[in-house]
Amino acid sequence: MKDVTQLDPVALRTLAAAVRLGTFEASARELHVTPSAVSQRIKALETRLGRVLLHRVKPLEPTEAGLVLVRLATQGEILEREALAELVEEDDEDGTAYTSLPIAVNADALYGWFVDALADVQSRHRVVFEVVREDHTRTAERLRRGEVVAAITGEPKPVPGCRVVRLGRLRYAAVATAGFHEAHLGDGVGSASLAEAPIVAFDRNDSLQHDFIRRVTRRHLAPPVTYVPSVREFDRAIRVGMGWGLLPEADVAEDLRRGTLVELVPGRRPEVALFWQHWRLGSTLVDELTHAVVDAARRWMAST
Template structure:
Protein backbone atom coordinates (compact mmCIF):
# COMPACT_ATOMS: atom_id res chain seq x y z
CA UNK A 1 0.00 0.00 0.00
CA UNK A 2 1.24 3.46 -0.83
CA UNK A 3 2.21 5.82 1.96
CA UNK A 4 -0.50 8.47 1.80
CA UNK A 5 0.58 10.56 4.77
CA UNK A 6 1.47 14.23 4.33
CA UNK A 7 -0.96 14.89 1.52
CA UNK A 8 -0.53 18.21 -0.27
CA UNK A 9 -3.14 20.60 1.22
CA UNK A 10 -3.16 22.71 -1.96
CA UNK A 11 -3.98 19.65 -4.05
CA UNK A 12 -6.69 18.61 -1.58
CA UNK A 13 -8.34 22.03 -1.77
CA UNK A 14 -8.09 21.95 -5.55
CA UNK A 15 -9.86 18.60 -5.62
CA UNK A 16 -12.62 19.91 -3.34
CA UNK A 17 -13.14 23.07 -5.41
CA UNK A 18 -13.16 21.15 -8.71
CA UNK A 19 -15.72 18.71 -7.30
CA UNK A 20 -17.94 21.51 -5.99
CA UNK A 21 -17.84 23.59 -9.20
CA UNK A 22 -17.91 20.68 -11.65
CA UNK A 23 -15.20 21.67 -14.14
CA UNK A 24 -11.46 22.35 -14.18
CA UNK A 25 -12.15 25.72 -15.81
CA UNK A 26 -14.48 26.88 -13.02
CA UNK A 27 -12.05 25.65 -10.36
CA UNK A 28 -9.19 27.48 -12.11
CA UNK A 29 -11.11 30.76 -12.01
CA UNK A 30 -11.79 30.44 -8.27
CA UNK A 31 -8.22 29.41 -7.47
CA UNK A 32 -6.63 31.97 -9.87
CA UNK A 33 -4.62 29.37 -11.74
CA UNK A 34 -4.89 27.73 -15.16
CA UNK A 35 -7.11 24.73 -15.89
CA UNK A 36 -3.92 22.84 -16.67
CA UNK A 37 -2.60 23.57 -13.17
CA UNK A 38 -5.84 22.26 -11.65
CA UNK A 39 -5.57 19.07 -13.69
CA UNK A 40 -1.90 18.61 -12.77
CA UNK A 41 -2.54 19.05 -9.04
CA UNK A 42 -5.30 16.45 -9.07
CA UNK A 43 -3.23 14.08 -11.19
CA UNK A 44 -0.34 14.39 -8.73
CA UNK A 45 -2.72 13.64 -5.86
CA UNK A 46 -4.02 10.57 -7.71
CA UNK A 47 -0.45 9.40 -8.24
CA UNK A 48 0.26 9.91 -4.55
CA UNK A 49 -2.86 7.98 -3.50
CA UNK A 50 -2.62 5.37 -6.22
CA UNK A 51 -6.30 5.71 -7.10
CA UNK A 52 -8.47 7.63 -9.54
CA UNK A 53 -10.16 10.48 -7.66
CA UNK A 54 -12.27 12.08 -10.38
CA UNK A 55 -14.18 10.81 -13.36
CA UNK A 56 -13.37 13.31 -16.12
CA UNK A 57 -16.95 13.97 -17.19
CA UNK A 58 -19.07 17.11 -17.04
CA UNK A 59 -19.80 17.84 -14.31
CA UNK A 60 -16.76 16.20 -12.71
CA UNK A 61 -17.77 13.15 -10.70
CA UNK A 62 -15.69 12.11 -7.66
CA UNK A 63 -14.96 8.45 -7.11
CA UNK A 64 -15.47 6.88 -3.69
CA UNK A 65 -11.82 7.62 -2.90
CA UNK A 66 -12.31 11.15 -4.16
CA UNK A 67 -15.25 11.68 -1.82
CA UNK A 68 -13.10 10.70 1.15
CA UNK A 69 -10.53 13.34 0.26
CA UNK A 70 -13.15 16.01 -0.50
CA UNK A 71 -14.49 15.51 3.03
CA UNK A 72 -10.94 15.69 4.40
CA UNK A 73 -10.26 18.95 2.55
CA UNK A 74 -13.47 20.58 3.79
CA UNK A 75 -12.91 19.42 7.36
CA UNK A 76 -9.30 20.59 7.34
CA UNK A 77 -10.24 24.05 6.09
CA UNK A 78 -12.89 24.44 8.80
CA UNK A 79 -10.54 23.36 11.60
CA UNK A 80 -7.76 25.62 10.31
CA UNK A 81 -10.09 28.63 10.34
CA UNK A 82 -11.16 27.83 13.91
CA UNK A 83 -7.55 27.52 15.02
CA UNK A 84 -6.65 30.87 13.47
CA UNK A 85 -9.64 32.49 15.14
CA UNK A 86 -8.45 31.22 18.54
CA UNK A 87 -4.96 32.63 17.96
CA UNK A 88 -6.11 36.08 16.88
CA UNK A 89 -6.41 38.70 19.59
CA UNK A 90 -9.90 40.11 20.14
CA UNK A 91 -8.85 43.55 18.89
CA UNK A 92 -7.62 42.02 15.63
CA UNK A 93 -10.71 39.88 15.03
CA UNK A 94 -12.02 42.17 12.30
CA UNK A 95 -9.23 40.99 10.06
CA UNK A 96 -10.04 37.34 10.54
CA UNK A 97 -11.90 35.66 7.70
CA UNK A 98 -15.23 34.02 8.36
CA UNK A 99 -15.62 30.28 8.49
CA UNK A 100 -18.22 29.02 6.02
CA UNK A 101 -20.45 26.07 6.87
CA UNK A 102 -22.45 24.35 4.12
CA UNK A 103 -25.59 22.69 5.52
CA UNK A 104 -28.39 20.72 3.83
CA UNK A 105 -31.92 21.35 5.13
CA UNK A 106 -35.45 20.50 4.00
CA UNK A 107 -37.80 23.35 3.11
CA UNK A 108 -40.33 23.07 5.97
CA UNK A 109 -37.60 23.19 8.61
CA UNK A 110 -35.84 26.06 6.86
CA UNK A 111 -39.06 28.03 6.76
CA UNK A 112 -40.08 27.14 10.29
CA UNK A 113 -37.20 27.60 12.71
CA UNK A 114 -33.78 26.84 11.28
CA UNK A 115 -32.66 30.41 10.57
CA UNK A 116 -33.16 31.28 14.25
CA UNK A 117 -30.64 28.58 15.18
CA UNK A 118 -28.14 29.92 12.61
CA UNK A 119 -28.55 33.46 13.90
CA UNK A 120 -27.88 32.30 17.45
CA UNK A 121 -24.59 30.68 16.39
CA UNK A 122 -23.55 33.66 14.26
CA UNK A 123 -23.96 35.95 17.27
CA UNK A 124 -21.07 34.06 18.91
CA UNK A 125 -18.83 33.11 15.98
CA UNK A 126 -17.38 34.67 12.85
CA UNK A 127 -19.25 32.31 10.55
CA UNK A 128 -21.42 32.41 7.46
CA UNK A 129 -23.59 29.60 6.13
CA UNK A 130 -24.37 28.10 2.76
CA UNK A 131 -27.81 26.55 3.22
CA UNK A 132 -28.61 23.94 0.58
CA UNK A 133 -32.33 23.25 0.30
CA UNK A 134 -33.01 19.57 -0.33
CA UNK A 135 -35.74 17.07 0.48
CA UNK A 136 -35.17 15.30 3.82
CA UNK A 137 -34.91 11.99 1.96
CA UNK A 138 -31.87 13.25 0.01
CA UNK A 139 -29.84 15.39 2.40
CA UNK A 140 -27.84 12.44 3.74
CA UNK A 141 -26.42 11.89 0.25
CA UNK A 142 -25.14 15.48 0.27
CA UNK A 143 -23.41 14.69 3.55
CA UNK A 144 -21.95 11.44 2.26
CA UNK A 145 -20.51 13.21 -0.77
CA UNK A 146 -18.77 15.77 1.40
CA UNK A 147 -20.83 18.65 -0.02
CA UNK A 148 -22.09 19.74 3.41
CA UNK A 149 -20.79 19.64 6.97
CA UNK A 150 -24.17 18.84 8.51
CA UNK A 151 -27.71 18.04 7.43
CA UNK A 152 -31.24 17.64 8.67
CA UNK A 153 -32.35 14.30 7.33
CA UNK A 154 -34.94 11.60 7.67
CA UNK A 155 -32.15 9.00 7.82
CA UNK A 156 -31.42 7.66 11.33
CA UNK A 157 -28.44 5.57 10.23
CA UNK A 158 -25.27 7.65 10.49
CA UNK A 159 -23.35 8.50 7.36
CA UNK A 160 -19.77 7.16 7.82
CA UNK A 161 -17.82 9.59 9.99
CA UNK A 162 -20.93 11.35 11.26
CA UNK A 163 -22.84 11.67 14.51
CA UNK A 164 -26.66 11.50 14.59
CA UNK A 165 -28.99 13.33 16.97
CA UNK A 166 -32.74 12.76 16.88
CA UNK A 167 -34.59 16.09 16.62
CA UNK A 168 -38.22 15.06 16.82
CA UNK A 169 -41.22 14.46 14.58
CA UNK A 170 -42.74 16.92 12.15
CA UNK A 171 -46.48 16.19 12.04
CA UNK A 172 -48.59 17.07 8.99
CA UNK A 173 -52.32 17.35 8.26
CA UNK A 174 -53.88 16.71 4.83
CA UNK A 175 -55.99 19.81 4.29
CA UNK A 176 -58.00 21.64 1.65
CA UNK A 177 -60.48 24.48 1.41
CA UNK A 178 -64.16 23.76 2.01
CA UNK A 179 -64.92 24.58 -1.62
CA UNK A 180 -62.22 22.16 -2.81
CA UNK A 181 -63.55 19.40 -0.56
CA UNK A 182 -67.08 19.95 -1.86
CA UNK A 183 -65.90 19.88 -5.48
CA UNK A 184 -63.64 16.83 -5.27
CA UNK A 185 -64.59 14.79 -2.20
CA UNK A 186 -68.38 15.17 -2.09
CA UNK A 187 -68.65 11.37 -2.43
CA UNK A 188 -66.13 10.75 0.35
CA UNK A 189 -62.42 9.98 0.50
CA UNK A 190 -61.32 6.91 -1.40
CA UNK A 191 -59.29 5.64 -4.32
CA UNK A 192 -61.60 7.11 -6.95
CA UNK A 193 -61.66 10.62 -5.47
CA UNK A 194 -57.96 10.67 -4.57
CA UNK A 195 -57.08 9.63 -8.11
CA UNK A 196 -58.91 12.63 -9.57
CA UNK A 197 -58.42 15.41 -7.01
CA UNK A 198 -55.43 17.69 -7.79
CA UNK A 199 -52.66 17.86 -5.22
CA UNK A 200 -50.02 20.48 -4.49
CA UNK A 201 -46.44 19.25 -4.09
CA UNK A 202 -43.25 21.15 -3.39
CA UNK A 203 -41.22 19.61 -6.22
CA UNK A 204 -40.68 16.22 -7.84
CA UNK A 205 -38.70 15.03 -4.82
CA UNK A 206 -41.65 15.71 -2.52
CA UNK A 207 -43.40 12.38 -2.00
CA UNK A 208 -45.42 13.28 1.12
CA UNK A 209 -48.76 13.61 -0.64
CA UNK A 210 -48.35 10.44 -2.71
CA UNK A 211 -47.20 8.50 0.37
CA UNK A 212 -50.29 9.69 2.24
CA UNK A 213 -52.58 8.54 -0.58
CA UNK A 214 -50.88 5.14 -0.58
CA UNK A 215 -51.33 4.74 3.18
CA UNK A 216 -55.01 5.71 3.04
CA UNK A 217 -56.03 3.80 -0.11
CA UNK A 218 -53.30 1.12 -0.24
CA UNK A 219 -53.06 1.86 -3.94
CA UNK A 220 -50.44 3.62 -6.07
CA UNK A 221 -52.40 6.43 -7.69
CA UNK A 222 -51.31 9.23 -10.02
CA UNK A 223 -53.45 12.31 -9.29
CA UNK A 224 -52.81 15.59 -11.16
CA UNK A 225 -50.07 17.63 -9.45
CA UNK A 226 -49.19 21.32 -9.26
CA UNK A 227 -45.55 21.84 -8.22
CA UNK A 228 -44.84 24.98 -6.17
CA UNK A 229 -41.20 25.01 -4.95
CA UNK A 230 -41.62 27.65 -2.23
CA UNK A 231 -43.03 27.02 1.23
CA UNK A 232 -44.93 30.29 1.39
CA UNK A 233 -46.44 29.89 -2.08
CA UNK A 234 -47.08 26.17 -1.50
CA UNK A 235 -49.16 27.07 1.54
CA UNK A 236 -51.01 29.74 -0.42
CA UNK A 237 -51.73 27.35 -3.30
CA UNK A 238 -53.52 25.02 -0.87
CA UNK A 239 -55.33 27.88 0.84
CA UNK A 240 -56.68 29.31 -2.43
CA UNK A 241 -57.97 25.92 -3.56
CA UNK A 242 -55.48 24.86 -6.24
CA UNK A 243 -55.29 21.42 -4.65
CA UNK A 244 -55.03 19.61 -1.35
CA UNK A 245 -51.73 19.23 0.41
CA UNK A 246 -49.95 18.22 3.58
CA UNK A 247 -49.15 21.24 5.74
CA UNK A 248 -47.36 21.23 9.12
CA UNK A 249 -49.96 20.60 11.81
CA UNK A 250 -48.84 23.61 13.86
CA UNK A 251 -49.55 25.92 10.89
CA UNK A 252 -53.17 24.86 10.36
CA UNK A 253 -54.69 24.10 13.77
CA UNK A 254 -56.36 27.51 14.11
CA UNK A 255 -57.75 27.39 10.56
CA UNK A 256 -59.10 23.89 11.14
CA UNK A 257 -60.79 25.09 14.36
CA UNK A 258 -62.35 28.04 12.52
CA UNK A 259 -63.41 25.89 9.58
CA UNK A 260 -61.34 27.87 7.07
CA UNK A 261 -59.64 24.60 6.13
CA UNK A 262 -60.91 21.03 6.40
CA UNK A 263 -58.98 17.86 7.12
CA UNK A 264 -59.54 15.26 4.43
CA UNK A 265 -59.03 12.24 6.69
CA UNK A 266 -59.59 13.41 10.28
CA UNK A 267 -57.08 11.98 12.70
CA UNK A 268 -54.72 10.64 10.02
CA UNK A 269 -51.73 12.92 10.52
CA UNK A 270 -48.51 11.50 9.14
CA UNK A 271 -45.26 12.21 10.93
CA UNK A 272 -41.73 12.58 9.59
CA UNK A 273 -38.93 11.79 12.03
CA UNK A 274 -36.02 14.17 11.52
CA UNK A 275 -32.39 13.80 12.55
CA UNK A 276 -29.38 16.10 12.68
CA UNK A 277 -26.26 14.53 11.25
CA UNK A 278 -22.86 16.21 11.33
CA UNK A 279 -19.25 15.27 10.81
CA UNK A 280 -17.28 14.18 13.86
CA UNK A 281 -14.71 16.97 13.84
CA UNK A 282 -13.91 18.08 17.37
CA UNK A 283 -15.04 21.52 16.19
CA UNK A 284 -16.36 24.00 18.75
CA UNK A 285 -18.29 25.75 15.98
CA UNK A 286 -20.07 22.57 14.86
CA UNK A 287 -20.73 21.65 18.50
CA UNK A 288 -22.35 25.05 19.13
CA UNK A 289 -24.37 24.75 15.92
CA UNK A 290 -25.57 21.31 17.00
CA UNK A 291 -26.66 22.63 20.40
CA UNK A 292 -28.56 25.51 18.79
CA UNK A 293 -30.25 23.30 16.19
CA UNK A 294 -31.29 20.63 18.69
CA UNK A 295 -32.66 23.24 21.12
CA UNK A 296 -34.66 25.05 18.44
CA UNK A 297 -35.98 21.81 16.95
CA UNK A 298 -37.17 20.34 20.21
CA UNK A 299 -38.96 23.56 21.11
CA UNK A 300 -40.81 23.52 17.81
CA UNK A 301 -41.46 19.86 16.95
CA UNK A 302 -43.11 16.92 18.68
CA UNK A 303 -40.78 14.64 20.63
Protein backbone atom coordinates (compact mmCIF):
# COMPACT_ATOMS: atom_id res chain seq x y z
CA MET A 1 0.00 0.00 0.00
CA LYS A 2 1.16 3.52 -0.73
CA ASP A 3 1.85 6.18 1.92
CA VAL A 4 -1.38 6.77 3.84
CA THR A 5 -0.22 9.48 6.23
CA GLN A 6 -2.19 12.72 6.35
CA LEU A 7 -5.28 11.49 4.56
CA ASP A 8 -7.43 14.33 3.26
CA PRO A 9 -10.32 14.71 5.75
CA VAL A 10 -12.51 16.31 3.06
CA ALA A 11 -12.02 13.32 0.79
CA LEU A 12 -12.78 10.95 3.68
CA ARG A 13 -16.04 12.71 4.46
CA THR A 14 -16.93 12.74 0.78
CA LEU A 15 -16.41 8.98 0.64
CA ALA A 16 -18.56 8.48 3.74
CA ALA A 17 -21.35 10.65 2.28
CA ALA A 18 -21.25 8.76 -1.03
CA VAL A 19 -21.56 5.41 0.73
CA ARG A 20 -24.32 6.62 3.07
CA LEU A 21 -26.41 8.25 0.33
CA GLY A 22 -25.70 5.73 -2.41
CA THR A 23 -24.92 8.02 -5.38
CA PHE A 24 -22.45 10.74 -6.34
CA GLU A 25 -25.39 13.02 -7.14
CA ALA A 26 -27.00 12.72 -3.70
CA SER A 27 -23.70 13.21 -1.89
CA ALA A 28 -22.91 16.20 -4.10
CA ARG A 29 -26.18 17.86 -3.08
CA GLU A 30 -25.44 17.30 0.60
CA LEU A 31 -21.87 18.59 0.27
CA HIS A 32 -22.83 21.51 -2.02
CA VAL A 33 -20.41 20.50 -4.78
CA THR A 34 -20.78 18.90 -8.20
CA PRO A 35 -20.99 15.13 -8.75
CA SER A 36 -17.76 15.44 -10.69
CA ALA A 37 -16.03 16.93 -7.63
CA VAL A 38 -17.26 14.04 -5.49
CA SER A 39 -15.92 11.52 -8.02
CA GLN A 40 -12.58 13.33 -8.28
CA ARG A 41 -12.09 13.45 -4.49
CA ILE A 42 -12.72 9.74 -4.14
CA LYS A 43 -10.54 8.93 -7.15
CA ALA A 44 -7.71 10.98 -5.65
CA LEU A 45 -8.09 9.08 -2.37
CA GLU A 46 -7.97 5.77 -4.23
CA THR A 47 -4.87 6.87 -6.10
CA ARG A 48 -3.14 7.90 -2.88
CA LEU A 49 -3.94 4.59 -1.19
CA GLY A 50 -3.50 2.36 -4.23
CA ARG A 51 -6.83 0.70 -3.41
CA VAL A 52 -10.28 0.68 -4.98
CA LEU A 53 -12.66 2.10 -2.39
CA LEU A 54 -16.01 2.00 -4.19
CA HIS A 55 -17.80 -0.32 -6.54
CA ARG A 56 -19.42 2.07 -9.04
CA VAL A 57 -22.88 0.53 -8.97
CA LYS A 58 -26.22 1.88 -7.78
CA PRO A 59 -26.34 2.21 -4.88
CA LEU A 60 -22.59 2.68 -4.46
CA GLU A 61 -20.97 -0.22 -2.61
CA PRO A 62 -17.81 0.22 -0.54
CA THR A 63 -15.00 -2.30 -0.81
CA GLU A 64 -13.44 -3.71 2.36
CA ALA A 65 -10.85 -0.92 2.24
CA GLY A 66 -13.64 1.59 1.68
CA LEU A 67 -15.46 0.39 4.79
CA VAL A 68 -12.36 0.98 6.88
CA LEU A 69 -12.18 4.58 5.70
CA VAL A 70 -15.91 5.19 6.10
CA ARG A 71 -15.58 4.16 9.76
CA LEU A 72 -12.54 6.43 10.13
CA ALA A 73 -14.38 9.38 8.61
CA THR A 74 -17.47 8.91 10.76
CA GLN A 75 -15.44 8.46 13.93
CA GLY A 76 -13.40 11.57 13.21
CA GLU A 77 -16.49 13.66 12.56
CA ILE A 78 -18.13 12.52 15.79
CA LEU A 79 -15.07 13.34 17.88
CA GLU A 80 -14.68 16.71 16.16
CA ARG A 81 -18.30 17.68 16.74
CA GLU A 82 -18.14 16.46 20.33
CA ALA A 83 -15.14 18.72 20.94
CA LEU A 84 -16.89 21.68 19.32
CA ALA A 85 -20.00 21.10 21.41
CA GLU A 86 -17.91 21.34 24.57
CA LEU A 87 -16.52 24.70 23.41
CA VAL A 88 -19.88 26.28 22.58
CA GLU A 89 -21.43 28.58 25.17
CA GLU A 90 -24.57 27.24 26.83
CA ASP A 91 -26.73 30.02 25.34
CA ASP A 92 -25.44 29.49 21.78
CA GLU A 93 -28.39 28.60 19.58
CA ASP A 94 -26.28 27.33 16.67
CA GLY A 95 -27.48 23.77 16.02
CA THR A 96 -24.33 22.95 14.06
CA ALA A 97 -22.56 22.49 17.39
CA TYR A 98 -24.63 19.40 18.13
CA THR A 99 -23.07 15.97 17.77
CA SER A 100 -25.14 13.45 15.80
CA LEU A 101 -24.90 9.76 16.69
CA PRO A 102 -26.31 7.14 14.28
CA ILE A 103 -27.53 4.01 16.12
CA ALA A 104 -29.19 0.76 14.99
CA VAL A 105 -31.91 -0.62 17.27
CA ASN A 106 -34.40 -3.50 17.11
CA ALA A 107 -38.10 -2.62 17.20
CA ASP A 108 -38.97 -4.12 20.59
CA ALA A 109 -36.18 -2.23 22.37
CA LEU A 110 -37.06 0.99 20.57
CA TYR A 111 -40.71 0.65 21.57
CA GLY A 112 -40.02 -0.52 25.11
CA TRP A 113 -37.21 1.46 26.70
CA PHE A 114 -34.53 2.74 24.32
CA VAL A 115 -35.85 6.28 23.94
CA ASP A 116 -35.55 6.75 27.72
CA ALA A 117 -31.80 6.17 27.43
CA LEU A 118 -31.50 8.67 24.56
CA ALA A 119 -33.46 11.30 26.48
CA ASP A 120 -31.23 10.82 29.52
CA VAL A 121 -28.08 11.55 27.52
CA GLN A 122 -29.64 14.41 25.56
CA SER A 123 -30.71 16.13 28.79
CA ARG A 124 -27.02 16.59 29.64
CA HIS A 125 -25.34 17.04 26.25
CA ARG A 126 -25.68 18.82 22.92
CA VAL A 127 -26.45 15.68 20.97
CA VAL A 128 -29.04 14.41 18.50
CA PHE A 129 -29.56 10.86 17.26
CA GLU A 130 -30.28 9.12 13.99
CA VAL A 131 -32.03 5.90 15.03
CA VAL A 132 -32.11 3.16 12.40
CA ARG A 133 -34.70 0.47 13.10
CA GLU A 134 -33.41 -2.96 12.16
CA ASP A 135 -33.90 -6.57 13.23
CA HIS A 136 -31.53 -7.62 16.03
CA THR A 137 -30.03 -10.24 13.70
CA ARG A 138 -28.94 -7.55 11.22
CA THR A 139 -27.86 -4.55 13.27
CA ALA A 140 -24.26 -5.77 13.62
CA GLU A 141 -23.89 -5.51 9.84
CA ARG A 142 -24.65 -1.79 10.14
CA LEU A 143 -21.70 -1.53 12.53
CA ARG A 144 -19.42 -3.45 10.18
CA ARG A 145 -20.31 -1.12 7.32
CA GLY A 146 -19.62 1.97 9.39
CA GLU A 147 -23.21 3.18 9.08
CA VAL A 148 -23.78 3.44 12.84
CA VAL A 149 -21.56 3.95 15.89
CA ALA A 150 -23.54 1.60 18.14
CA ALA A 151 -26.24 -1.05 17.92
CA ILE A 152 -28.45 -3.36 19.92
CA THR A 153 -27.73 -6.76 18.46
CA GLY A 154 -28.15 -10.46 19.04
CA GLU A 155 -24.45 -11.08 18.32
CA PRO A 156 -22.25 -11.64 21.39
CA LYS A 157 -19.03 -11.63 19.36
CA PRO A 158 -17.73 -8.08 19.00
CA VAL A 159 -17.57 -6.54 15.56
CA PRO A 160 -13.92 -5.63 14.83
CA GLY A 161 -13.11 -2.35 16.57
CA CYS A 162 -16.13 -2.58 18.85
CA ARG A 163 -16.83 -3.25 22.50
CA VAL A 164 -19.75 -5.48 23.51
CA VAL A 165 -21.88 -5.34 26.67
CA ARG A 166 -24.55 -7.90 27.53
CA LEU A 167 -27.97 -6.32 28.18
CA GLY A 168 -30.03 -9.34 29.15
CA ARG A 169 -32.60 -11.73 27.70
CA LEU A 170 -36.03 -10.85 26.36
CA ARG A 171 -38.58 -13.67 26.69
CA TYR A 172 -41.45 -14.12 24.24
CA ALA A 173 -44.71 -16.08 24.24
CA ALA A 174 -46.32 -17.51 21.10
CA VAL A 175 -49.97 -16.42 21.33
CA ALA A 176 -53.21 -16.11 19.43
CA THR A 177 -56.77 -15.14 20.21
CA ALA A 178 -59.00 -17.86 21.62
CA GLY A 179 -61.10 -17.74 18.46
CA PHE A 180 -58.10 -18.04 16.14
CA HIS A 181 -56.69 -20.89 18.22
CA GLU A 182 -59.96 -22.80 18.06
CA ALA A 183 -60.33 -22.27 14.31
CA HIS A 184 -56.77 -23.09 13.26
CA LEU A 185 -55.14 -25.02 16.09
CA GLY A 186 -58.06 -26.62 17.87
CA ASP A 187 -57.00 -30.13 16.89
CA GLY A 188 -53.51 -29.65 18.29
CA VAL A 189 -50.33 -27.69 17.63
CA GLY A 190 -48.19 -29.77 15.29
CA SER A 191 -46.64 -29.81 11.85
CA ALA A 192 -49.95 -30.06 9.99
CA SER A 193 -51.70 -27.23 11.83
CA LEU A 194 -48.67 -24.92 11.97
CA ALA A 195 -48.12 -25.32 8.24
CA GLU A 196 -51.60 -23.92 7.60
CA ALA A 197 -52.25 -21.45 10.44
CA PRO A 198 -51.47 -17.85 9.36
CA ILE A 199 -48.76 -16.02 11.29
CA VAL A 200 -48.02 -12.34 11.83
CA ALA A 201 -44.40 -11.19 11.36
CA PHE A 202 -42.86 -7.76 11.75
CA ASP A 203 -41.12 -7.84 8.36
CA ARG A 204 -39.22 -10.29 6.17
CA ASN A 205 -36.22 -10.16 8.50
CA ASP A 206 -38.31 -11.21 11.50
CA SER A 207 -37.54 -14.90 11.99
CA LEU A 208 -38.99 -15.37 15.51
CA GLN A 209 -42.17 -17.11 14.38
CA HIS A 210 -40.41 -19.45 11.95
CA ASP A 211 -37.74 -20.23 14.55
CA PHE A 212 -40.49 -21.18 17.00
CA ILE A 213 -42.08 -23.49 14.43
CA ARG A 214 -38.75 -25.24 13.85
CA ARG A 215 -38.24 -25.72 17.60
CA VAL A 216 -41.70 -27.23 18.02
CA THR A 217 -41.86 -29.38 14.88
CA ARG A 218 -38.18 -29.81 13.92
CA ARG A 219 -39.29 -28.98 10.40
CA HIS A 220 -39.03 -25.98 8.06
CA LEU A 221 -42.60 -24.98 7.31
CA ALA A 222 -43.97 -22.09 5.25
CA PRO A 223 -47.31 -20.93 6.67
CA PRO A 224 -49.14 -17.88 5.28
CA VAL A 225 -47.64 -14.64 6.66
CA THR A 226 -49.00 -11.14 7.19
CA TYR A 227 -46.22 -8.56 7.58
CA VAL A 228 -46.94 -5.61 9.88
CA PRO A 229 -43.80 -3.44 10.34
CA SER A 230 -44.93 -1.51 13.42
CA VAL A 231 -44.78 -2.76 17.00
CA ARG A 232 -48.15 -1.32 17.96
CA GLU A 233 -49.94 -2.58 14.85
CA PHE A 234 -48.13 -5.94 14.98
CA ASP A 235 -49.51 -6.41 18.49
CA ARG A 236 -52.94 -5.29 17.31
CA ALA A 237 -52.96 -7.68 14.34
CA ILE A 238 -52.47 -10.65 16.67
CA ARG A 239 -55.11 -9.41 19.09
CA VAL A 240 -57.75 -9.06 16.36
CA GLY A 241 -57.13 -12.60 15.11
CA MET A 242 -55.16 -12.03 11.89
CA GLY A 243 -52.67 -14.72 12.91
CA TRP A 244 -50.52 -15.99 15.74
CA GLY A 245 -47.18 -14.50 16.69
CA LEU A 246 -44.61 -13.96 19.40
CA LEU A 247 -45.05 -11.04 21.78
CA PRO A 248 -42.91 -10.06 24.78
CA GLU A 249 -43.95 -12.14 27.78
CA ALA A 250 -44.68 -9.10 29.94
CA ASP A 251 -47.06 -7.66 27.33
CA VAL A 252 -49.34 -10.71 27.31
CA ALA A 253 -49.26 -11.93 30.93
CA GLU A 254 -52.60 -10.35 31.86
CA ASP A 255 -54.25 -11.43 28.59
CA LEU A 256 -53.20 -15.04 29.21
CA ARG A 257 -54.63 -14.89 32.74
CA ARG A 258 -57.94 -13.55 31.43
CA GLY A 259 -58.05 -15.96 28.50
CA THR A 260 -58.28 -13.27 25.80
CA LEU A 261 -55.05 -14.71 24.39
CA VAL A 262 -54.04 -18.37 24.31
CA GLU A 263 -50.49 -19.67 24.39
CA LEU A 264 -49.78 -22.09 21.55
CA VAL A 265 -47.44 -24.32 23.57
CA PRO A 266 -47.79 -23.44 27.28
CA GLY A 267 -44.43 -22.86 28.91
CA ARG A 268 -42.51 -22.96 25.62
CA ARG A 269 -41.17 -19.40 25.70
CA PRO A 270 -38.13 -18.59 23.56
CA GLU A 271 -35.61 -16.04 24.79
CA VAL A 272 -33.53 -13.60 22.78
CA ALA A 273 -30.20 -12.47 24.23
CA LEU A 274 -29.46 -8.82 23.47
CA PHE A 275 -26.11 -7.05 23.44
CA TRP A 276 -24.98 -3.45 23.05
CA GLN A 277 -22.02 -3.00 20.71
CA HIS A 278 -20.27 0.29 20.06
CA TRP A 279 -17.13 1.54 18.39
CA ARG A 280 -14.09 2.07 20.60
CA LEU A 281 -13.94 5.81 20.07
CA GLY A 282 -12.70 7.33 23.28
CA SER A 283 -15.87 9.42 23.12
CA THR A 284 -17.47 10.74 26.31
CA LEU A 285 -20.85 10.79 24.60
CA VAL A 286 -20.66 7.17 23.48
CA ASP A 287 -19.48 6.12 26.94
CA GLU A 288 -22.38 7.93 28.62
CA LEU A 289 -24.85 6.57 26.10
CA THR A 290 -23.57 3.08 26.85
CA HIS A 291 -24.17 3.56 30.59
CA ALA A 292 -27.67 4.94 29.92
CA VAL A 293 -28.58 2.08 27.55
CA VAL A 294 -27.31 -0.62 29.90
CA ASP A 295 -29.14 0.90 32.89
CA ALA A 296 -32.42 1.38 30.99
CA ALA A 297 -32.31 -2.11 29.48
CA ARG A 298 -31.60 -3.87 32.76
CA ARG A 299 -34.27 -1.91 34.64
CA TRP A 300 -36.84 -2.70 31.99
CA MET A 301 -35.95 -6.39 31.75
CA ALA A 302 -35.91 -6.73 35.53
CA SER A 303 -39.46 -5.36 35.68
CA THR A 304 -40.83 -7.72 33.03
